[in-house]
Amino acid sequence: MSSGARRSTGAGVLGGVGLAAFLDEVVFHQLLHWHHFYDRGTPDAALVSDGLFHAAGWIAVVASLFTYADLQRRGETVRRRLVGGVLCGWGGFQLYDGLVQHKLLGLHQIRYGVDLVGYDLTWNLAGGAALVVGLLLVRRPARSRPAAP
Amino acid sequence: MNHDHAVPAGAGHLLLPTSLAAVLVALLAASALSAVALAAARHLRARGDGWPARRSLAAVAAAGCLPVALALPDALRTPPFTGLVVQHVVLVVVLPVVLVLSAPVTLALRTLPRRLRRLLLAVVHGAWARAVLSAPVVVALQVSGNVVAFLTPLHHALAGRPVLALVLHAHMVLAGCAFAAFAVGRDPLPRPPGPRTRLVVLVLVGAAHDVVARLLLAHPPAGETLPDVTAGAHLLVAAGTVGDVGLAVLVLARWYAAGGRRLAHERRRAAQAVASPPNSAVSPRAT
Numbered sequence: 001m002s003s004g005a006r007r008s009t010g011a012g013v014l015g016g017v018g019l020a021a022f023l024d025e026v027v028f029h030q031l032l033h034w035h036h037f038y039d040r041g042t043p044d045a046a047l048v049s050d051g052l053f054h055a056a057g058w059i060a061v062v063a064s065l066f067t068y069a070d071l072q073r074r075g076e077t078v079r080r081r082l083v084g085g086v087l088c089g090w091g092g093f094q095l096y097d098g099l100v101q102h103k104l105l106g107l108h109q110i111r112y113g114v115d116l117v118g119y120d121l122t123w124n125l126a127g128g129a130a131l132v133v134g135l136l137l138v139r140r141p142a143r144s145r146p147a148a149p
Numbered sequence: 150m151n152h153d154h155a156v157p158a159g160a161g162h163l164l165l166p167t168s169l170a171a172v173l174v175a176l177l178a179a180s181a182l183s184a185v186a187l188a189a190a191r192h193l194r195a196r197g198d199g200w201p202a203r204r205s206l207a208a209v210a211a212a213g214c215l216p217v218a219l220a221l222p223d224a225l226r227t228p229p230f231t232g233l234v235v236q237h238v239v240l241v242v243v244l245p246v247v248l249v250l251s252a253p254v255t256l257a258l259r260t261l262p263r264r265l266r267r268l269l270l271a272v273v274h275g276a277w278a279r280a281v282l283s284a285p286v287v288v289a290l291q292v293s294g295n296v297v298a299f300l301t302p303l304h305h306a307l308a309g310r311p312v313l314a315l316v317l318h319a320h321m322v323l324a325g326c327a328f329a330a331f332a333v334g335r336d337p338l339p340r341p342p343g344p345r346t347r348l349v350v351l352v353l354v355g356a357a358h359d360v361v362a363r364l365l366l367a368h369p370p371a372g373e374t375l376p377d378v379t380a381g382a383h384l385l386v387a388a389g390t391v392g393d394v395g396l397a398v399l400v401l402a403r404w405y406a407a408g409g410r411r412l413a414h415e416r417r418r419a420a421q422a423v424a425s426p427p428n429s430a431v432s433p434r435a436t
Contacts, residue, residue, distance in 0.1 A: 044367065055358070055393060059352050062398055070405060
């Protein structure tokens with residue numbers, strides 16, 4: 001049972017990171033054209049980090065789906081851990097993207113030609129909120145239902 | 150094939166020959182290799198051994214990559230740098246994968262005459278094979294070939310030295326084969342890695358393609374035009390992503406199938422354990 005809980009969390013985190021990386025690419029890069037996968041003048045360290053997450057994101061989604069399928073056929077899925085893991089992975093990636101990649105490493109900004117403060121605050125606060133809710137879901141012990149209000 | 154005159158210092162020097170004669174020679178070589186693989190498989194079947202048809206199909210596809218790689222840049226009328234990436238994708242991404250799916254070493258070991266088989270066994274059991282087919286070496290070989298071919302000025306030095314250019318291509322194809330054999334090969338490995346190790350290797354090699362493509366855009370090689378480098382870099386990322394995700398699906402599908410067999414086995418044993426106690430109590434041989 002505990003292995004099912006642990007693996008549910010793991011599948012969730014992988015899926016969350018992968019989905020966030022994937023949506024970041026599809027929505028902002030390809031649909032909205034707010035930023036490109038490469039902007040001239042980007043430092044090399046940021047390019048390495050971005051490339052790594054692009055490659056890892058896809059494989060994380062695939063690994064998450066197969067792990068979920070395995071949990072389901074064994075009847076071991078712990079849904080709250082799974083959802084908490086997705087939120088953790090999603091929020092964690094968004095915070096990493098917003099704080100480390102965009103600010104520290106100087107990768108592309110979220111959008112160009114507009115005041116960035118609102119975008120930055122929204123992006124990072126949404127990521128932080130998802131991470132906190134996810135951690136609460138994952139860390140709450142599985143069998144303390146009666147204690148919760 | 151006339152691109153070289155337009156860009157004297159560019160990556161067009163690394164392009165393998167695309168003339169009609171070269172394509173015909175490659176086609177001949179591919180036919181010969183396919184014939185050998187098909188004859189070996191038929192020999193096995195005649196002997197009563199099973200040899201799946203999809204492995205023969207993979208072997209023919211691998212041989213077919215040679216003429217296709219030579220013919221594509223002219224057929225698609227790509228500029229020189231994009232042409233180089235096209236050849237790279239066919240020879241270093243597609244060819245190794247379909248080759249290792251055809252289990253060439255197993256086929257050779259089963260059909261070669263005894264002396265040659267001993268020689269091949271000594272090679273695949275040797276320390277060299279063991280070292281090359283380990284995760285760090287596989288990644289280092291794969292990444293180094295990419296970096297040297299696309300990012301360093303080495304290809305300028307290779308201008309007018311077709312033999313050295315061929316050596317670099319051979320290095321990349323062999324590195325690709327080591328990587329593919331490690332990740333999804335059908336031949337048994339000296340130390341078979343678990344699915345997690347295979348996935349980490351896939352992530353690192355896929356990331357290397359992404360990073361090299363981004364660095365190409367950041368620092369376009371001298372002698373190339375920007376649209377050409379941009380198209381080539383995007384093709385590198387796209388092919389790297391498709392190949393990487395495909396290989397990850399293959400690795401995980403095998404893990405899932407193996408898990409299913411284990412699970413069915415466990416359930417059978419559990420069912421037997423439930424069913425057997427009354428039987429064993431009756432049978433005097435149970436003690």
